[in-house]
Amino acid sequence: KQFTVGLSYRPLLNLERQLICPICLEMFTKPVVILPCQHNLCRKCANDISQVSNPSCSLLLLSRGTTLGSAGRFRCPSCRHEVVLDRHGVYGLQRNLLVENIIDIYKQESARPLLKTGHPSCEEHEEEKINIYCMTCGVPTCSLCKVFGEHKGCEVAPLSDIYMKQKSALTDGIGVLVATNDRIQAFIDNLQGICRNIEDNSKAQKQALCEKFDRMYAILEERRKIMLQRITYEQDEKTHDVEGPGTHP
Ligand SMILES: [Zn+2]
Ligand SMILES: [Zn+2]
Ligand SMILES: [Zn+2]
Ligand SMILES: [Zn+2]
Structure with missing residues (x-):
């Protein structure tokens, strides 16, 4: 308030x-x-x-x-x-x-x-400056509130001490966030490197596989030609054997 x-x-x-x-x-x-x-x-x-x-x-x-x-x-x-x-x-x-x-x-x-507003004053005690911090309720308050008012039984500390403490806690927090951010960024870079690596490897593997299959197709094609030729040759030979004795006197 x-x-x-x-x-x-x-x-x-x-x-x-x-x-x-x-x-x-x-x-x-x-x-x-x-x-x-x-x-x-x-x-x-x-x-x-x-x-x-x-x-x-x-x-x-x-x-x-x-x-x-x-x-x-x-x-x-x-x-x-x-x-x-x-x-x-x-x-x-x-x-x-x-x-x-x-x-x-x-x-x-x-x-x-x-x-x-450099020194805001208490809403209940208008003459009193807000210069202490109630640790129990977590709000800034005035000394009269501590002595007679709603923060009578509360634990309090000078507002400037709490201000410095919270500010340095926030500064530390920012430092931690920045460091974490750097680490995460490095991690992301690393992951991206790994992804690129996987992609390159996969591409190389696919190419090697295709080349091997192409070579295999060529070999198979070659074998087919040879085997067909051999059958044709055997066919001629057998035909010649069968027809041979009849045609020669
Ligand atoms: Zn007050
Ligand atoms: Zn309080
Ligand atoms: Zn412009
Ligand atoms: Zn400028």
Whole structure:
């Protein structure tokens, strides 16, 4: 119940998502430039990707001072639309003053409630700050609640201690998840390797089998020819034997 104040941030959080640079993944840093495709970038980030996309241009830039010999190009990280820079490089891109102003206002607005709710106070004891944590009930509370109120018989600890403890537990948890993810990824790679291996082996076996059968067919075909010839030969011989004495005087 003490956290209902947090709900007022929600619309601002949605706004914040719109103000994230796709390169540095943080809120746009002024100056903000707008690309021909209408997407925005920090000018610094636009400069970074244009130099990565045109390494020779940055060399040119170094050797010739600030003039860019040929126009640099890069692709918009949001939509892959190609951006062609003029001789001023990223300084030739139009600034998006609307986004810059929204960021200024956003920062002012989000700083204000943070100060106000930096120390939320107890709902029952309005003068009392929420600075202890009830371990029994698993909720943050105030010292008056512990001494006289609903957490009288509960075990409590300083809120900051619990905050640090839970935060480090979460950080450890993230570490474990990342490590597990790496292991699973390695396992998947291994399995994929095995699958490829099985596929290759099966293909090789099939080919070897077909070749053996082809050789066997050739041998059989050869034998059939020889045996047919032998029968024909024996037939001629016998016919000759039978007819022989009659035809010769
Ligand atoms: Zn950026
Ligand atoms: Zn774009
Ligand atoms: Zn209280
Ligand atoms: Zn309690």
